[in-house]
Amino acid sequence: MNLFPDHETQEATISVNSLNHYYQQGSRKQVLFDINLEIHAGEIVLMTGPSGSGKTTLLTLIGSLRSVQAGSLKVLGCELLNATQAQMTLARRNIGYIFQAHNLLSFLTVYQNIELALELHDVTAEVADTRIKQLLTAVGLERFSHSYPRELSGGQKQRVAIARALAGEPKLILADEPTAALDKQSGRDIVAILQQLAKEQNCTILLVTHDHRILDIADRIIDMEDGRLSQEVPPLQPRPGNLSPGIEQ
Amino acid sequence: MKTDYRATSPRQKRPLFLAWLQLRQKWARLLVAVTGISFAAVLMFLQLGFRGALFSSAVEFHQSLNGELIMLSSRYRSLISLDRFTERRLYAMAGVPGVQSISPVYLNFIQWRNPDNNQIWDIFAIGINPEHQVMNLPGVQANRQQLREPDTVLFNRGSRQEFGPITQYFQAGDLIQTEVDERRIKVKGLFQLSPTFGINAYLITSDLNFLRLAEFRQPGLIDVGVLKLEAGADVQQVLAQVELHLPKDVKVLTKEDYAKAEVAFWNTSTPVGYTFDLGVVIAFIVGAVIVYQILYSDVTEHLPEYATLKAMGFHDRYLLMVVYQESLILATLGFIPGVLIALGFYQVTHWATLLPMTMDLGRVLFVFVLTLVMCLVSATVAVRKLQTADPADVY
Known part of the structure; x- marks a missing residue:
């Protein structure tokens, strides 16, 4: 079974239909109610909402980190409802993740942390080296390639995390509060890099945030409250550039 | 990119x-x-x-024996669980085709007095015919003929300090006289056998001296019989011949099996x-x-x-x-x-x-x-x- 057919960009990158989700600790508690959502290739979508509203749950479901219970969830053309563990693991390889905590491996250098993402892909030594150096330059950390994460500032670590997420050239980036632990300037830098790189690779981004300072990068903003997606709100101001759905390189 | x-x-x-x-x-x-x-x-x-x-x-003694077949009492278990048999059983084998020579060995713990502090310790005495090359140990080969003299022994270089600094005295050229089972003896040479978990030290002497030291032992009742085969003789064939004539009170083993039996004894019959x-x-x-x-x-x-x-x-x-x-x-x-x-x-x-x-x-x-x-x-x-x-x- 080919999990990832060569899909054309007409198909939505993420397609959620009537998704419901429950937590089963003690009593059965519903956390997501009838979610419907389509995100197209190249779109940058921000998801906001109060804590506990189910944003992260939805993000982990889309990221194939949690089993879908009811409804339909298609990511990059692959249905995740009733997917096996192995299928879920494979699905993750086409997604780049950026976490609130950078989650870099402490015992690896900056270079090795990015290299690790390439372990999953069939690459030659030269291609890997070129790719890693390109990414380090893109995030402005070429001088730090042999540093360990503990030697870096919070913003620098998050930039390494972005480079790692992009190493495998994913078609989809999922980010959870990537700027929460950063000061204003670092936060702006991070989203700028993210936006720039996503544009270059025609990559879709779904970003959960509370951070009002970065809302302007969005093509679209969706709001989650009590497990329901509310009406989409328009971006605060029109984004420069034209990363609209369906754009070709 | x-x-x-x-x-x-x-x-x-x-x-x-x-x-x-x-x-x-x-x-x-x-x-x-x-x-x-x-x-x-x-x-x-x-x-x-x-x-x-x-x-x-435990098997250094066994392996030092200069012979391919070993005769034992059928009730013999180990060096620390001996049983005697009459040497006539051994002499009866002298005529079996392939057997070149036979040699009786006496074994017994006897009492050794430490010449320094007069403490008495049990020592494992081996009585051999000094005219025969019964044990392939360098010190025995060189000195066995001296054992023809009455009340002479060869002492164990590897023995523990409890028996006295015999090795040092001997190497210094001192004349060592001490008592074994109340008889005064002289040490004429050294040989090497390691202590085992059952035997702290060995002493080698002639069969005649052995019987003088261990007065309670009866001449002609021996513990081990060594059969030396002719060069080129097939051990298994001779063993089969020997067993044809074997009375029930004795058994004959190859030297290897004799050593294995000792190991098996320690492994299974002791903790x-x-x-x-x-x-x-x-x-x-x-x-x-x-x-x-x-x-x-x-x-x-x-x-x-x-x-x-x-x-x-x-x-x-x-x-x-x-x-x-x-x-x-x-x-x-x-x-x-x-x-x-x-x-x-x-x-x-x-x-x-x-x-x-x-x-x-x-x-x-x-x-x-x-x-x-x-x-x-x-x-x-x-x-x-x-x-x-x-x-x-x-x-």
């Missing part, structure tokens, strides 16, 4: 050696782990060393073999617990990182391999100093006890395999913790 990195090429990127990079990070913990594994390996080596020394020292086997098992468990502790805390500490790896799309199998690789690295790093330390302990133990503690390749491999198994078992228990690394928790 678009690079076709999925192209296959002969020079694939070398995978990151995650296990080693991770172990290397916490060098203090790595040191503790390596020390613990070395400790377990040393314990196993010592137990096996004692066990091996027990068995090899000694079991004790050392148990020692090995306990060392194994101690080592396994240490490795488990190290790997478990390592996995626990890196759980968020493992969850991240899972979220990135690594299979559980990849993470299992990392932990197993760690355990193999630990096993190897711990084993190498373990062998060296064990060699040191062997030497020290040999000095202190005169037991023949020797290392052989078979034992090195055996302990290495035990160490590997120990680490793999611990890893198998520790990786169960990996299942709790939930990729959904990393957000």
Whole structure:
């Protein structure tokens, strides 16, 4: 079974239909109610909402980190409802993740942390080296390639995390509060890099945030409250550039 | 920026050696782990060393006998569980085709007085015909003819201090006179037999002197008969011939089987073999617990990182391999100093006890395999913790 057919960009990158989700600790508690959502290739979508509203749950479901219970969830053309563990693991390889905590491996250098993402892909030594150096330059950390994460500032670590997420050239980036632990300037830098790189690779981004300072990068903003997606709100101001759905390189 | 990195090429990127990079990070913990594994390996080596020394020292006498077939009483069990038989049984075999010569041996514990402090200790006396080359030991070959003199003995170079500093006196050229079973004797030479778990020291004398010293022993009732075969004779064939005429009160074994019977006696009829086997098992468990502790805390500490790896799309199998690789690295790093330390302990133990503690390749491999198994078992228990690394928790 080919999990990832060569899909054309007409198909939505993420397609959620009537998704419901429950937590089963003690009593059965519903956390997501009838979610419907389509995100197209190249779109940058921000998801906001109060804590506990189910944003992260939805993000982990889309990221194939949690089993879908009811409804339909298609990511990059692959249905995740009733997917096996192995299928879920494979699905993750086409997604780049950026976490609130950078989650870099402490015992690896900056270079090795990015290299690790390439372990999953069939690459030659030269291609890997070129790719890693390109990414380090893109995030402005070429001088730090042999540093360990503990030697870096919070913003620098998050930039390494972005480079790692992009190493495998994913078609989809999922980010959870990537700027929460950063000061204003670092936060702006991070989203700028993210936006720039996503544009270059025609990559879709779904970003959960509370951070009002970065809302302007969005093509679209969706709001989650009590497990329901509310009406989409328009971006605060029109984004420069034209990363609209369906754009070709 | 678009690079076709999925192209296959002969020079694939070398995978990151995650296990080693991770172990290397916490060098203090790595040191503790390596020390613990070395400790377990040393314990196993010592137990096996004692066990091996027990068995090899126990059969030094047997192997020194200059003959291919050995006659014993059918009730004989071991050097410390003797039974006598009449030497006529042995002489009856002199005519069997293929037998070149026969020689009787008397064995008994007798009392030796330490010439320095007059303490009395039991010594294992061997009475041989001084005209025959009964025992292939350098000191015996050279000095046996001197035993024709009354009340002379050869003394055991490898014997313990309790018997007095006989070796030093002898080598200094002093005349050593002491008492054995109330008779004054002279030491005429030295030979080398290691102490065993049953015998502290040996003494070799002529059959006539033996009967003088052990007055309670009856001439003609012997403990061991040595049959020397003609050059080129087939041992099994002669043995079959011998057994044709064999009365029920005696048995004849090849020298190898005689030695094996001694080992079997110590292994099964005394607690000694079991004790050392148990020692090995306990060392194994101690080592396994240490490795488990190290790997478990390592996995626990890196759980968020493992969850991240899972979220990135690594299979559980990849993470299992990392932990197993760690355990193999630990096993190897711990084993190498373990062998060296064990060699040191062997030497020290040999000095202190005169037991023949020797290392052989078979034992090195055996302990290495035990160490590997120990680490793999611990890893198998520790990786169960990996299942709790939930990729959904990393957000």
